[in-house]
Amino acid sequence: MKCKKCGQRASVNMPQHNLGLCREHFLEWVPEQTERFIKKYAMFTHEEKILVAVSGGKDSLSLWDILHRLGYRADGLYIALGIDEGVDYSVESQRLAEKFAAERGLTLHVVNVQEQTGKTIPEWAETSLRGRQKPCAVCGLVKRHEMNRIARDLGYDVLATGHNLDDEAAVLFGNTLSWSREYLLRQAPVLPGTPGLARKVKPLCRFYEREMAAYALLRGIEYIYEECPYSAGASSIRYKELLNQLEHDQPGAKLAFYLKFLDARQQGLFSAQEEKQLELHPCPNCGQPTSAPGLCSYCRMVGEFGG
Ligand code: SF4
Ligand code: ZN
Ligand code: ZN
Numbered sequence: 001m002k003c004k005k006c007g008q009r010a011s012v013n014m015p016q017h018n019l020g021l022c023r024e025h026f027l028e029w030v031p032e033q034t035e036r037f038i039k040k041y042a043m044f045t046h047e048e049k050i051l052v053a054v055s056g057g058k059d060s061l062s063l064w065d066i067l068h069r070l071g072y073r074a075d076g077l078y079i080a081l082g083i084d085e086g087v088d089y090s091v092e093s094q095r096l097a098e099k100f101a102a103e104r105g106l107t108l109h110v111v112n113v114q115e116q117t118g119k120t121i122p123e124w125a126e127t128s129l130r131g132r133q134k135p136c137a138v139c140g141l142v143k144r145h146e147m148n149r150i151a152r153d154l155g156y157d158v159l160a161t162g163h164n165l166d167d168e169a170a171v172l173f174g175n176t177l178s179w180s181r182e183y184l185l186r187q188a189p190v191l192p193g194t195p196g197l198a199r200k201v202k203p204l205c206r207f208y209e210r211e212m213a214a215y216a217l218l219r220g221i222e223y224i225y226e227e228c229p230y231s232a233g234a235s236s237i238r239y240k241e242l243l244n245q246l247e248h249d250q251p252g253a254k255l256a257f258y259l260k261f262l263d264a265r266q267q268g269l270f271s272a273q274e275e276k277q278l279e280l281h282p283c284p285n286c287g288q289p290t291s292a293p294g295l296c297s298y299c300r301m302v303g304e305f306g307g
Contacts, residue, residue, distance in 0.1 A: 012214045015251040023218050030215050031066045034203050038070075041189040043201040044158045050074040051156040051198070053147055054100075054108065056093025056224045058216035059162030061100050063204055065221060067160070068104065074160070076101055076108040079146050081139060082120025083228060093224045100221065109154070111146050118306060128305040134230045138301070145298040148288050151198035159198040166209035168202070169254045170239040172261055185270055185278060188262070194280055197289045206255065209240075 001010040001020030010020030021029055037043070044050055050067060054060045054076040067074040078097045083089045094110065101108035114120045119127070121142065125135030151159045168187070175183045193199035204212060216223055231237065246253045261269075280289035283296035285303075290296035295303065 011218065012211070014208075014211065016208065016247070016255060017252075026214065027218055030062075030207070030211070031069050033207070034066050035070055037189070037206055038201075038203055041201070043160075043190055043203060044072070044199070046072060048073070048157040049155065050158045050160050051109075051147070051151050051154070052076050052160045053143075053162070054078050054097045055162070056096045057162070058221065058223045059164050059167075059204060059209075059212050061097070061162075061221050061223050062212050062216045062219070063160060063162040064100070064106070065104075065219060066215075067203070068106065074106075075156075076106060077147060077150055078108055078110045079143055080110060080112040080114075081143075082112075082114050083122060083135075083230070085122065087226070087229050089224070089226060089228055092226075096222055096224055109150055111150060113142055113146070116146065117142065117302065124301075124305070128301050134234075136230060136234070139230075141298050141301065145286075145288065145296075148197055149286075152196055152288075156198050157193070158201055160201050160203060162204055162212075163202045164204045164207050164209050164212050165254060165258060166240055166243070167236075168205050169243050169258045170236045172258060173239045173243060174235060181270070181274065182277070184261075185274055188265065191278075194289050196282060196287055197280070205258070208254070 001013045002008065003010045003022035003025050004019055005025040006022060008022045011023045012026045013020045050072055052060065052064045052067065052074050054064060056078070064074060064076055076097065078094055080094055081090050084091055097108060098110075100106075114123075117124070121135050121139045124138045124142065125133070128138055129135070147159055150156075172184075172187060175187065189202050189205045191200040207215075215221075243254050243257075277291070280291050282288065283290045283292075283299055285295055285299040288296055288298070292300075
């Protein structure tokens, strides 16, 4: 394939868009597209303060790089989970996130879960899940709580995460298999903020995972290749494999699946009453918005198993 812009040999072939681009034009195309999605979904403006949740992986570092290139006011947040038994996953991802920030003169906030809560994520899983399940449920809860807390305390308007199309399509697939309307309801490129809760946005939600991998590689971004050791065997990975098979036979299928869901949403897939369920109230302990009656799940967990 040839580059559509200059006719030179394409470095990145994207049959899903019927498009090939050389290195230079691909590195221009990604931020252009990101800017288009930011505007289309009214994610944020140049005046707003953005906090990018950075894991040290290719997607979140690329997102930070792109927002920086586009001139947005974006700082980073790294949450040290303490997942290091035999793997150094957290130590290494933190090192890479810090290196990325230092090389570009960007501000990175680091929150250490153990210092903040008294336990690492595997330790929380050991006590609250009695070691019977993977720590992902606790990990998600703690990460969400810390991201919201930092965004609120430091006055950020928007919290941006690096979820790509493959992530979103896999979650959508899982939620569709079980027709879980409550989760489907929460899946969107933008979740509006409420007092005390920053708006949540996913500027990369329309990029294929391989497009983001190509971007990180061609931009020379150093990121952690290893996945978190607990991600092995997750259902989302199986869904990604299934969707990849589908995509292989039918380029563009993944994107169509996701975009048609967004269209259906816009055309009233959910009733106004269901949309209202998205409304939250503040947790009486930490003040963070929650849908649970009474204390939020984070405060319930800390109350029961902390100390
Ligand atoms: Fe946390 Fe690892 Fe599970 Fe991801 S895979 S939610 S980082 S424990
Ligand atoms: Zn070109
Ligand atoms: Zn709470």
